[in-house]
Amino acid sequence: MKIGLCQINPIIGKIDYNKTKILSGYKKGIEQGVDLVILPELALCGYPPQDLVEKEEFRSAVINATIEIAEQTKDVGLIFGTISEEFDNIGTGVYNSAVLCFDGKIQFVQHKTLLPNYDVFDEVRYFESAKDVHIFKFKNxxxxxxxxxxxxxxxxxxxxxxxxxxxxxxxxxxxxxxLINISASPYHYGRRAERTEMLSVLTKTNQLPLAYVSCVGGQTDLVFDGASLCLDAKGNLIKIGKYFQE
Incomplete structure (x- = not known):
């Protein structure tokens, strides 16, 4: 499988702008002959959306844009981060999610399980944790x-x-x-080396390849360095994206 990692600089709250970025990256991936294009965590709404998540009209706009993006997909897969809803009688019913789209539809949704609630993170305030994780069969x-x-x-x-x-x-x-991981991982000194080492250990231990994509740019007081990467099943770094560039 040929995978394209598309690290973009989304803007918090600018849904149409981010939608254009996502579709542009997807079309570029198709032109380059990939089977699957992957974009960062909450790429459609920007990270961290914070109190915007509590506004119903904002969530509806994000969800509608997610469907609109899916409708423009072909047989090449597209994974990106967005907001989704599953309401019951407990919790907010709002999730930080990854969607896999192809053939004009959202084919699979995976919610985020571990919600950070320390330092600059307060995701527990806005999102529900996934009840479970599932795998999805795509292109063998x-x-x-x-x-x-x-x-x-x-x-x-x-x-x-x-x-x-x-x-x-x-x-x-x-x-x-x-293994695929979509992220919006803030930069700090030493983060790159720590991240690469940690992911290398994980892939080597489990003997599985990994595609990891993050965003770039600055949002509020956070800086994102990109450096999206691919590791083989032996933990070797196969490819790494540019730092602080789309």
Missing amino acids: EKLGISICEDIWNDADYWKQRLYEKDPVQRLVDKGSTV
């Missing part, structure tokens, strides 16, 4: 899709973990053949 591969923090809880790397659940390990146990 079994995709295990996770979102940012979901991949930062590997028992083989961290001596002290923040969460009991390990959604990526669950994806591995369910038979994933390719």
Whole structure:
């Protein structure tokens, strides 16, 4: 499978602008002959959307734009981050989600499991945690899709973990053949080396390749460095994107 990683600089709240960015990246991927195009966490609404998530009209606009993007897809897959809703009698019913689209439809949705609630993060305030994770068969591969923090809880790397659940390990146990992580991972000194080392350990331990994509630019007081990457099943760095550039 040929995968295109598209690291963009979305703007918080500018849904139409971000939609254009996503579709532009998708079309470029098609031109380059890829099977699957991947974009960052919450690429459609920008990260972090914070109190905008609490506005029903904003969520509706994001969800409608998600459908509109899906309707423009062909047989080449498209994964990007968005907001989704599943209401019951408990919780907000709002999720930080990854959608996989092709053939004009949203074919698969995976919600984020691990919601960071420390330092600059307050996702617990706005989103519900996924109840489970699932793999999706696409182009003869079994995709295990996770979102940012979901991949930062590997028992083989961290001596002290923040969460009991390990959604990526669950994806591995369910038979994933390719791991995919969409992120909006803020930059700080030493982050690049830490991230690459951690992901390398994860791929080597599980003997699975990984495609990781993040965003670039600045949102509020956060800076995003990009550096999207691919690792093979032995933990070797195959390709890495530019720093601080789309």
